[in-house]
Amino acid sequence: MSAALAGASALPGAAPRREPFRAVAIGTSAGGIDALAALLPCLPTGATLSVFIVVHLPPSVPSLLCDIFRPKCALRVMEAEDKCPVEPGTLYFAPPNYHLLIDPGPQLALSIDPAVHFSRPAIDVLFESAADIYRQYLLGIVLTGASEDGARGLLAVHRAGGAVVVQSPDTAMAPAMPLHAIRRCPEAAVLTLNDIGKLLQEAARGSAG
Template structure:
């Protein structure tokens, strides 16, 4: 159930957003990322399950549609505010304790590399209560364990309302395993994300 007051997200404490999606995820991200305003103060880390056999054009496609910078994550890259980072095909995306990105070829998790659980678990260790993690549409259980880690670390968890998802399996699994601070439709979620630009301070990775 969505909170009555969007400010309950405690935007003043947020330092990063992590998003996981699978089946139907391109359209779901298309409802969220282009709505981020120029000057959006937080980095956004995205894992979308992708075929490993070919390069992805997602970052270039979304960069052309978004007011914020969008690119494919690179190993050892410092995390910058107002930037959307897509995990490359066939690599796990992790957040290091020094707020740089890491790419890993460790084994797939729940048959996926990149895996949402890997991103959420590493980002929750780095950002703790400063992380907002979002589970969107998908047909696997990836993201459920990671969202539980986010909540244990004090972060905020949003889940797409399963009934509104192109594939409800992943958001439903996340809710069963971890619960959520709120469930939203994509329209509601997009509006709330945009408001973070008004209430969250610039984030340079560190909780200071």
């Protein structure tokens, strides 16, 4: 394991492991586009991470997230589709009005189950399902947002042995979501966007070998 990855795996909430991260789950809401624009370009060509992202979106408006982020990202950017196998080196956005889950395989699953914290897609749903599949090989990140979605899911990632990170509330456009996540999962590392970007770079280098 590289020195860079060793530093990443030493984060609070991360269980000791011999292998690098395999997946990253990110949740955000208000202010999330700007936060993601600062983070996602940190993932370099050659990274084999699978990245799953929930952004709270209006249910009846087509998502423009893939159009926004494809030009910014070295990884392949896709809107998640039901029953598609998870591919390494790919970044998946949850589509509007569907929960995004990770099923055994691993493969993507979309659900129209009721909204969680008034949101579909919900961050909790993604994090809990990804924790079941990836366990200690998952990095969960809660960014800026104005609800408590993501707090319960981040705790599930921690309990499964994954690494857990929260954007510093002082740097978040909407601090409520990070604050709820910290209260629910005090083991999480609280980092600025700049430091989260460095962590993603370390995790990506480890995933690339």
